[in-house]
Amino acid sequence: MNFFPTPYPGELLYSILGRYAVRSGNIGDIHNFEDLFSTRSCIATVELPSRLNALIKNMPINSEYTAEYFINNHTLFPFYAAFISPDRAEEIIDLMKNGKGDVSYIKIGLVSNSIPLNKYFKFCPKCFKEDIDTFGEPYWHRVHQVTGVLICPKHKIPIYNSKDLIRGGNRQRFIISSIENCIVEEKIEYPQKLTEKMIWMVKDAEILLKGNYDFRSQEWFKSQFRARLIEKGYARLNNYIHQKKLREDFINFYSEEYLDIVKASVSTTSQNWLSSMVRNNNRNTYVLRYLLLARFLEIPIDTLFNKKIGLDTENDDLKEDNIDAYQELWDEKLKELVKLNLSIREIAATLNSTPKTIRKSIDKLDIKPFWKYNGGGRYLKKRYIDTDEFKTKLKTSREQWLELLDKYPNKSSNKIKQNNQALYRWLTKYDIEWLRSHARSSDGRRNIVNWEKRDAELIEKVKLAVKAMEEGKPERITWTTIGSRLGVSGWLSKRRDKLPQTKEYIESVKENLRDFQIRKIKWAIDELDKNDKEITFWNLSGTAGVKPRYMESIKENIKSIILKKGHDCKLF
Known part of the structure; x- marks a missing residue:
């Protein structure tokens, strides 16, 4: 290249390359890719551009730009990679320098997470005007393109969708910011309580975009969150989480309206991103969700990345300021209680835990004691239903139920159970078939299903x-x-x-799962056709909700479907 545009403050690399394309004088869009990357087999990528080493190689003589400079200062990598492991981060950086852009999207988790990326380029009306006054032209600001950012950090006003799709139409053409596509047709106004939350989010996003933090493992962040959850009373040292209380307080803190807007709704069931995130798992989730939880737990970003969070204590054995030391003490206490031949319920009460958690911890620590059964404990190597206690309980429970049927010949089973809940629940749990065969309807007859x-x-x-x-x-x-x-x-x-x-x-x-995935692909192709969208690997994966690794296993089936529907498979 004979020249290269000077990057503007906070400008997206995609925008810089777009300004080059405008000034290059090239007639065809494809020729810009030859100038920039020495290849035609490339696409204009917004979040994680690739082939950056080739771009640096093609820079004008004496250019001081590096691939690292662009990655850290003019792409969304510092934000989207903030919570991934150091090894994964290095792998993605290498892909952005030399590899395929689509692979980096998979590695960083932008394909598998449940939050869709922005569909349109976004802009702030005041930034747009100031850019023209200051630089003579507008440009795409990278912080505005972060999914979940809804407010301009500088002007504290809503940002707007432009007229151009990020992933629509010709993917080998750079779209620049202009008066034609940056139009405010209808003013957006958010309630003050929502604006406050949105400002929090954009401030945190800006901090991550500066990329001043070392990459950490998932274990580090799990330990940080776990320590603060315990400190605030949402968790116990034995890994028990008060999920219901956490969910309710989290919703009250942000409001359901805001969580819906940023695609971070917390459902009323136990299967939601918040409950999964605070459990003991190693799955990455979308960056915005880490920021939401950190803000809720009052963990500044600098502390989250750089300072080990612990609990204040007067115990001399816990001066390390490390939450893991608490777990070790809890485990040792559990081992001591087991040696006393206490039941699981007695141990749970002593440790302020639950029998279920105690059983899991026993298995995890590979403890092999002799257990006495007292109605709440268990044999580690023998099921409850195989014990003599169970056989005796079964016999007496059946006899009690038959006695009740004889005692109240005019009452239905439903009426009888009202004053004998414990007996009925036990039979329902352990002897349901027998109970059904000895039930009585409201008219005094046995329930017989036709x-x-x-x-x-x-x-x-x-x-x-x-x-x-x-x-x-x-x-x-x-x-x-x-x-x-x-x-x-x-x-x-x-x-x-x-x-x-x-x-x-x-x-x-x-x-089966394979047949269902193929049916989802067929539906997704019809949906893309209906909305005049291009049939590509990523469009299909996102619309169908089929993860890329599953897409690969049914690739030939997908190609066959695409051909039958009259589409070209070259882009797939």
């Missing part, structure tokens, strides 16, 4: 449910999903042998 009639009625409902699941956005067809739709998931699968017609039909239509 399975033949139920089968005939149910199969029609099942067919309608399957039809609904095959239409619209794909839903995997299984015994469980069908039962859930019909509200009979509790017994449908368990009673399948009593429902021959229904069983035969469900077995003929149920899907």
Whole structure:
């Protein structure tokens, strides 16, 4: 290249390359790629551009730019890579310098996480005007392009979608900021309580974009969050998490409205990103979610990355200021209590824990004591239902239930259980089939199900449910999903042998994971066609919700589907 534009403050590398393309005088867009990267087999990438070593090699003589300079100061890498391991970070940097851009997106987790990347280039109206007054032209600011950033950090006003898609149309053309595509058609106004949260987020995003922190392992961040969760009363030293309280306080802190806006909603079930994040797992999640949790727990970013968080204590054995030391003491205390031949319930009460957690810890520490069974403990090498205690309990419980049926001949089982809850729950848990065969309806007769009639009625409902699941956005067809739709998931699968017609039909239509993924791909192609979007690997993966590693295993099937629908497979 004979020249290269001087980068503006906070400008995205994509924007710098776009300004080069405008000034190059090249007639075809493809020729700009030859100038910049010495190849035509490349695409204009916004977040994590690749082939940067080739770009540096093609710079004008005596240029002092380096690939590291662009990565750290003019791409979104410092933000998206903030919470990945050092080894993974180095691998992605190497891919950005020499490798394929699509692989770096997979490695950094932008494909697998549940938060979609921005669809449109974004801009701040005031920055747009100031850029023209100061530099004579506008440009794309990298902080504005971070998914989850909704406020300009400088002017504290909402940022807007431009008219141009980031991943739409010609991927070998750089789109620059201009008066044609940066138009405010309808003013955005956020409530003050939401604006405050948005300003927090953009400030934290700016800090990460400066890239002044060393990369840390997931173990480091887990330890940091865990220490503060314990300090604030959301967790115990034995790894127990008060999930319900944490979720409720988290929602009250941010509000459901804000969490919905930034695609970080916390559902009411136990399976949500927040509960997964604070559990003992090594999965990465989207950067914004780390920032949300850190802000909620009052952990400054500098502390999160650089200062080991511990708990204040007067115990001389815990002067290391390291939360792991607390876990070691807890484990030692557990071992001591086991040696006393206490039951699991007694140990749980002593350690302010739960029997379930104690059992897990016993297995984890490979403790092999002799346990006495007292109704709440267990034999490590013998199931409760195989013990003499269980056999005795079973016999007496059945006798008690039969006595109650004789004592109250005019009462239904439902009425009898109201004053005998403990007995009924125990039989329900351990002897449900016997209990059903010794139940009584409200009219005094035993409950007898006409399975033949139920089968005939149910199969029609099942067919309608399957039809609904095959239409619209794909839903995997299984015994469980069908039962859930019909509200009979509790017994449908368990009673399948009593429902021959229904069983035969469900077995003929149920899907394995591969078949379901292929059906999702077919649906995604139709959706992309409907919205005039290009059929590419990444568009298909994102629309269908099929992870890239699964896409590779059914690649030939996908190509066949694409060809049958009249599309070209060259871009796939």
